[in-house]
Amino acid sequence: MSEPPRAETFVFLDLEATGLPNVDPEIAELSLFAVHRSCLESPERDDSGTPMLPRVLDKLTLCMCPERPFTAKASEITGLTSEGLAQCRKAPFDDAIVKTLQAFLSRQEGPICLVAHNGFDYDFPLLCTELQRLGAHLPQDTVCLDTLPALRGLDRAHSHGTRAQGHKSYSLSSLFHRYFKAQPSAAHSAEGDVHTLLLIFLHRAPELLAWADEQARSWAHIEPMYVLPEGPSFEA
């Protein structure tokens, strides 16, 4: 198998949605932080040596009102409700969102690598579902990196089969706590979780960049989480 193209921009991504894959969820909030490769290769650090967020950072965060209801748990942890989003006159994930997303990505030097935690099983297929519903596409050379299997794989390689890994948690908050000895801020807001994800990435940037260069998957290979039933569309 040939190696993926070397990404020049990494777009860190998180979605908040109406539930888990078992309920065919819809996106209610998305957040993207775009960081050029050069800023990840040599991150700035504070006096204690902790990596800091790059100064040059494009951000995009949008809320949208899904057509289907939130599960109780999804509303509880995200703080989002259909009523609240509707009250603020938020439209669903529509063509305007797609255009904004595409414009955001077009500002970044390609190829782009989308980065999400558990992205292969959640964020990427869900975003793919919403884009497919609208007949929209991302740049053809876009690739994706899932930090969950990447970090597990890196740790496994380091442990050399000594079973040192045990039952270590690889949730976003557990990783952050392990690396920074602190609780992540604003958990389960899309922007908060992207912030946490980016700091986790920076903590192990050289390894993750090398992982991405070898193992990032083409966006074209991402399958939608679910396919919406065929039905008449009365939209103009």
Place this chain on the structure above:
DNA sequence: TGCCAGGCCCTCTTTAGGGCCTT
């Protein structure tokens, strides 16, 4: 009443089971 993901990983494994991870 029953509806209620799924691929990956670990171990008390491989003829399997259970938990993680995302909202």
